[in-house]
């Protein structure tokens with residue numbers, strides 16, 4: 001095949017995913033390479049009536065896309081880093097992470113609501129958010145809502161819930177900032193691993209010039225190092241996206257600080273550990289934090305969750 005200066009970008013077909021793919025394409029553009037966006041439907045897009053936790057296996061939003069990386073029909077895949085399992089196929093690698101957006105969860109609503117004092121029905125389908133709601137906002141009632149952001153907002157307007165709890169990143173990318181009624185602090189409501197950043201996955205054998213373009217034009221090194229710490233934590237914990245684990249790393253001077261843990265599904269027990277390391281040791285940092293979390297009660301919580309799901 002003749003060499004083409006075109007990078008084929010595989011992505012899910014949802015509006016948020018397409019926004020993210022377009023964003024990555026816009027970062028590549030000044031390099032002189034062109035891009036082609038290839039939408040791919042995944043299992044997670046097809047099954048809308050069951051919560052993600054119950055679909056079961058990891059990678060429900062990524063497997064079909066990874067298959068196309070493996071057979072060479074796309075050059076790179078663009079994912080919300082949060083949706084990416086901690087184990088990716090041996091032949092593939094993560095080559096870039098875009099600059100992280102504000103990482104917080106936010107409450108959005110079409111009416112005036114107060115999450116602290118009102119008895120709100122809050123739409124979410126994330127086990128982490130349901131458990132944190134039970135712990136920090138016992139007034140609130142979590143109701144399961146799935147679908148893309150647009151669908152969830154229509155369900156809220158139709159009365160299925162009073163508010164939605166979502167990642168700021170997605171809300172912002174879809175242009176719903178004006179519906180934000182509360183920004184929840186990460187000091188206690190710790191985000192999911194990878195929240196707010198976009199990961200670029202490719203075949204280890206992808207043409208080196210294309211890899212170089214991605215590294216130079218798409219990757220944000222400070223975000224990348226934080227993501228490696230968070231993902232090392234998740235990998236050691238053996239948690240997929242259905243586990244109510246959380247992890248957030250950020251740079252403090254010349255070290256990386258990682259705060260991560262797990263919460264029981266009933267919200268009763270929060271196991272949280274914060275440690276820091278140099279930039280070179282983020283993998284060990286993630287492993288150390290995960291092992292500590294497992295040892296001080298995390299193992300027991302994981303065992304209970306595996307029995308319940």
Ligand SMILES: NCc1[nH]cc(CCC(=O)O)c1CC(=O)O
Pocket residue numbers: 080081082083165166167168169170171194195196197198
């Ligand atoms: N699990 C779905 C998902 N995956 C990524 C985002 C938002 C964008 C991001 O976190 O980068 C969302 C929606 C949400 O959690 O509100």
